[in-house]
Amino acid sequence: xxxxxxxxxxxxxxxxxxxxxxxxxxxxxxxxxxxxxxxxxxxxxxxxxxxxxxxxxxxxxxxxxxxxxxxxxxxxxxxxxxxxxxxxxxxxxxxxxxxxxxxxxxxxxxxxxxxxxxxxxxxxxxxxxxxxxxxxxxxxxxxxx
Amino acid sequence: xxxxxxxxxxxxxxxxxxxxxxxxxxxxxxxxxxxxxxxxxxxxxxxxxxxxxxxxxxxxxxxxxxxxxxxxxxxxxxxxxxxxxxxxxxxxxxxxxxxxxxxxxxxxxxxxxxxxxxxxxxxxxxxxxxxxxxxxxxxxxxxxx
Numbered sequence: 001x002x003x004x005x006x007x008x009x010x011x012x013x014x015x016x017x018x019x020x021x022x023x024x025x026x027x028x029x030x031x032x033x034x035x036x037x038x039x040x041x042x043x044x045x046x047x048x049x050x051x052x053x054x055x056x057x058x059x060x061x062x063x064x065x066x067x068x069x070x071x072x073x074x075x076x077x078x079x080x081x082x083x084x085x086x087x088x089x090x091x092x093x094x095x096x097x098x099x100x101x102x103x104x105x106x107x108x109x110x111x112x113x114x115x116x117x118x119x120x121x122x123x124x125x126x127x128x129x130x131x132x133x134x135x136x137x138x139x140x141x142x143x144x145x
Numbered sequence: 146x147x148x149x150x151x152x153x154x155x156x157x158x159x160x161x162x163x164x165x166x167x168x169x170x171x172x173x174x175x176x177x178x179x180x181x182x183x184x185x186x187x188x189x190x191x192x193x194x195x196x197x198x199x200x201x202x203x204x205x206x207x208x209x210x211x212x213x214x215x216x217x218x219x220x221x222x223x224x225x226x227x228x229x230x231x232x233x234x235x236x237x238x239x240x241x242x243x244x245x246x247x248x249x250x251x252x253x254x255x256x257x258x259x260x261x262x263x264x265x266x267x268x269x270x271x272x273x274x275x276x277x278x279x280x281x282x283x284x285x286x287x288x289x290x
Contacts, residue, residue: 047202047205057193061190062192064289080233081226081230084224084227084228088226088289143233144235
């Protein structure tokens, strides 16, 4: 795993250790992490703090010019909310840990010109599978099922 | 204006009075507001708390069955982030104050089966125009320009 996906995975692991949903993300600008985060549905009672959203929130207010040079790393394929946010800010590149557990809006992203790379990480997949087996109801809530 | 769009407008006005971006929203379930909010970019330094997102956050964790019976009222056409969130949770109906100031992802929502009604409210439009004239840079930041 490259260092940035590794950092996103560490966020996911942190979420798991907190009893939350183990999805993590980092926002990278010019080779530097400017925001990192993980899903906070359980921890904050938040329906909007998916991993990607938490990373963006933690990066704070950035000018459009910065987002347009960023790469978003996420351990799981981005859902419609997170994909829409990537489109809003014009983030041009997304690196996805895996999309076997959940297929997000990769096609929509690509159709709008976003470069989407799926790493197919076994570590990301195993962590999600372990979590879903333990807490299937919580997982369904997170994806609106 | 109907009572729920009026409530969303009052949220927008509150945001304006706080020096923020005047966009407000309410989430309505079976004729009752279960979440209300307004854009908090300035107030909380947040890039993700658009009006709709704030209303959803304030509604807290809800089961999928509740979202699927909700209507989202928003003073301005929902951006890609907020539209993606509407799709994630399967909110079936969106009432939009106006879309002359900004045209969001109404076509995407409709293509996924969401019922989108645009009220074309002069009050919503006037408040946004006043704000944009006063703080054009802040407005551009909010829509990723």
